[in-house]
Amino acid sequence: MKKINLLILDDREENIISLRALLEELDDLHIIAHTDPNEALKVCWHEDITIAMVDVQMPKMNGFEFVSLLKSNQKTNHIMVIMVTAISKEERYLLEGLRSGAIDYLYKPLNPEITRAKVRSFIHQVRLQEEIKQKNIALEVSGKELLLAKEEAEHARKSKEIFLANMSHEIRTPINGIMSVIHVLKTSPLSHEQLEWLGILDNASQSLLVIINDILDLSRIDSGKFKIEMEDFSLTKFIDNMDRMFKVKADHKDLHFIVEKEGDLPDNVVFDALRLQQIVTNFISNSLKFTEQGSITFNVKLLDIGPKGYLIRFTVTDTGIGILTDHLPKIFQPFEQGDGAITKRYGGTGLGLAIVKQLAELLEGEVGSQSDVGVGSSFYFEAWFQKSKTEQAQKPNEPYINFPKLDDVQILVAEDNDLNAFMLAHMLKTWNCVVDIVKDGQQALDAVLQKTYDLVLMDTHMPVMSGFDAIKAIKALDDTQKNSMPIITISASVLAHEQAAAYEVGAQYVIVKPFDPVDLYSKITSVVGANKTVK
Structure with missing residues (x-):
């Protein structure tokens, strides 16, 4: 351990020798002595002096003046000064010493035990101050490292978000084209074999979409940006949709799909319908994957009715x-599956049940499972559903080509993907819309300048000029008929800030690819007006 430098200043050499001998047994000290105050000041400026024992009465400069000079200099004002005096013990001298900056007094003749005890006390205080100083330095370094780590983590989070956004956009765009083709083919005369192929294609595209949504949802949950959106919806219709959707898939594997209802279930409730569908779909899809024969039963049971609504x-x-009992705890963890050998045989990302668990927590619900190897598995989700105060409007179930026609609605489609543009235009033309197609934001702006449309369907990510910039340019036009033109963005991005940005620049609605024709039709009719609809 580094020794502490102690200065002894006294104009009498014999006093220095006596005090040095008295303090020699203190191992932590390195003693420096001077009889000349000016020389002592130079030492204090150039050496790391920590404690000074200063005589009061000296011919060239008294102790009070010496201490005042020490305390007035930034390089030496930290030195702890003990005044040593043989003059009167009157309070006025004590006060003068303390005012000059001394922290203690010793009176001659010095008591060896008291002198050593006081110096030890100051040495201990210096060590504590040094320890605090080192800890503060370490804390400051740690704080800088923590800040740097936080900045790096934020940078990594943003990089991941940008990557996921780009990945989502690049994958969703072709999926939207594929699913649009599927929608069109469903309305065409097909043989039984062709319908089966179409069903396989539909299932494959839906499975790919589920994987993309799982990755994005997991990222949003981890970053704390995931939002729960409570809404009124039809529980009866939800159960019927699950029955209709999975009965077909179960039939393809020669499995029985059974739906059971227990208790007086309400028709309508308030809950996040999309997340409920995500949870239930995940459970049923897993069962379909790991069941080769027998049945899959979907049971909906009313457990309780209380102030919160329906449990x-x-x-x-x-x-x-x-699933083996010791593997059950792993299945709700991200990227984990019950058994590696099973993963190789059946595939899967290991994300689904992890997202289900986190969704359940966000929804203030509970998930659980039990299983017997070779017998089967059971998964459940339970939560409180609020009571609904409104009846739900039902979406049309008929094919989109049978929707009421739109009377000569002029629509501009700005889409750089040829397949998406073609399929979107085909869908719009089945509703008797007049469609113009452009491939970037600049062409969209030019088209609007030449012609007034009832509606613009604008992709957000396009070359030359983005959809956002095109909307800003249209809204900035002087022509009120053109700048008030309704615009709906159709984007492959599912990031909340991008969707919010679309509304901020002036979009009436945001539709996410792949879109539902029912949703598209509903939004078009809401912005172009009922007078355009042919009954």
Whole structure:
């Protein structure tokens, strides 16, 4: 340990020798002595002096003046000064010493034990101050490292978000084209074999979309940006949709799909319908994947009615391969599956159930499972559903080509992907819309300058000029008929800030690819007006 430098200043050499001998037994000290105050000041400026024992009465400069000079200099004002005096013990001398900056007094003749005890006390105080100083330095370094780590983590988060946004856009765009073709083919005369192929294609595209949504949802949950959106919806219709959707998939595997309802279930409730569908779909899809024969049962049970509304449990039970008891805790963890060998055989990302668990927590619900190897598995989700105060409007179930026609609605489609543009235009023309197509934002602006449209359907990510910039340019036009023109963005981005940006620049609605024709039709009719609809 580094020794502490102690200065002894006294005009009498014999006093220095006596005091040095008295303090020699203190191992932590390195003693420097001077009889000349001016020389002592130079030492204090150039050496790391920590404690000074200063005589009061000296011919060239008294101790009070010496201490005042020390305390007035930034390089030496930290030195702890003990005044040593043989003059009167009157309070006025004590006060003068303390005012000059001294922290203690010793009176001659010095008591050896008291002198050593006081110096030890100051040495201990210096060590504590040094320790605090070092800890503060370490804390400052740690704070800088923490700030740097936070900045790096934020940079990594933003990089991941940008990557996921780009990945989502690049994958969703072709998926939207594929699913649009599927929608068109469903309205065409096809053979039974062709319908089966179409069903396989539809399932494959839906499965790919689920994987993309799982990755994005996991990222949003981890970053704290995931939002729960409560809304009124039809629980009865939700159960019927699950029955209709998965009965077909179960039939393809020669499995029985059974729907059970227990208790006086309400028709309409308030909940996040999209997240409920995500949870239940995940359970049933897993059962379909791991069940080779037998049945899959989807049970919806009313457990309780209280001030919070309805406590409802959704349970999916299968007769599949089952899961080992010691593997059950792993299945709700991200990127984990019950058994590596099973993963190789059946595939999967290991994200689904992890997202289900996190969704359940966000929804203030509960998930659980039980399983017997070779017998089957059971998964459940339960939560409180608020009571609905409104009846729900039902979406049309007929094919989109049978929707009421739109009377000569002039629509500009700005889309750089040829397949998406073609399929979107085809869909719009089945509703008797007049469609013009452009491939970038600049062409969209030029088209609007030449012609007034009832509606613009604008992709957000395009070359030359983005959809956002095109909307800004249109809204900045002097022509009120053109700058008030309704604009709906159709984007492959699912990031909340990008969707919010579309509304900020002037879009009436945001539709996410791949879109539902029902949703598109509904939004078009809401902005172009009822007078355009042919009954």
